[in-house]
Amino acid sequence: MLLPTTLKRFHVPYGSAVFGLALAFCLAAQDASAQSESNWSNQGLIYLLGPTLSGTSGIGPVDTEVDMSASDVFDAIDGAFLGMYRGEGERWGVMVDIVYMDLKAEGSGDGGQLKGKVELEQTTGIVSATYRLSPTTQLMAGALYNDVSGRVLLTGPLTTRRQSMSEDWLDPIVGVLFETPMGGKWSxxxxxxxxxxxxxxxxxxxxxxSISYRFNDWSSVDIGYRYLDFDYEDGDGLDRFKFDMREHGPAVGWR
Structure with a gap:
């Protein structure tokens, strides 16, 4: 017996307006700073994250508990990209952070009678404008875009079930950034x-x-820790989607 189920919802019209407004605000900040300052700086960061994943993912009436260690995640990774761009003037700045992960895993239950394959793909993008209050402190405001898709295949002696879902959404986001030198080339x-x-x-x-060590004016290494907590739920019945997840772990980057 084959039971195909596909759940897919997009919040593009409203989401595009929010994301477009945030991006326009960031570009305006960059343009205003570039017009008034000649010392606009640009830097990129490529980093590696060793995440632990825990929480609850729900499709329709079914919730699944997720608990993956960093080694489990690395075993399941089929593709990943983590990068950041930062542009900054005297007061205004722009930050863009992108995280992409494609995880695939297999398992079995009931004495090997029931087998399953799971694929989870997530793209998170954050665009923020920054405003410097002091040499060490900046305010941040922007938008976070999250796109999560998953596919599940369960096979057994009497049944085969495929289920897939795709959900994307946008969130406004605000924050504070703190930077301070630690002496020498450390910060x-x-x-x-x-x-x-x-x-x-x-x-x-x-x-x-994170703690950074600067080799020269254009190169440094960062070692730190990152924690992300998403609490999202939308829809009901078969259209319900829940993503209550925590992703955290050590990170190493090169800029």
Whole structure:
């Protein structure tokens, strides 16, 4: 018996307006700063994250508990990209952060009679404008875009079931960024961001902290920790989708 189920919803019209407004705000900040300053700086960061995933993912009436260690995640990774861009002038700045992960896993139950394959693909993008209050402190405001898709295949002696879903949403996000030198070529960076507020997610929390060692004016290595908490639920019945997940772990980056 084959039971195909496909769940797919997009919040593009409203989401595009929010994301477009945030992007326009960031570009306006960059343009205003570029017009008034000649010392606009640009830097990119490619980093590796060793995440632990835990929480609840729900499709329709079914909730699934997720608990994956960093080693489980690395075993399941089929593709990934993590990168950041930062442009900054004397006061205004722009930050773009992109995280993409494609995870695939297999398992079995009931003495090997029931077998399953699961694929989870997630893309998270954050665009923020920053405004410097002091040499060490900046405010951040922007938008977070999250796209999550998954596919499940269950096979057994009497049944085969395929189920897939795709959901994307946008959240406003605000926060504060703190940077301070530690002496010599060392420095510390910490950031806290909150978002959602019922617009997309009920709440999104992002906390990061890192220590940097600068080799020269254009190259440094960052070692830190990152924590992301998504609390999102939408729809009901078969159209219900829940993504209540925490993703956290050490991160190493090169800029």
């Amino acid at each position: 510390f960076t910490g950031a806290a961001q909150l978002g959602g507020f019922g617009v997309g997610s009920d709440l999104v929390t992002i906390l990061t902290g």
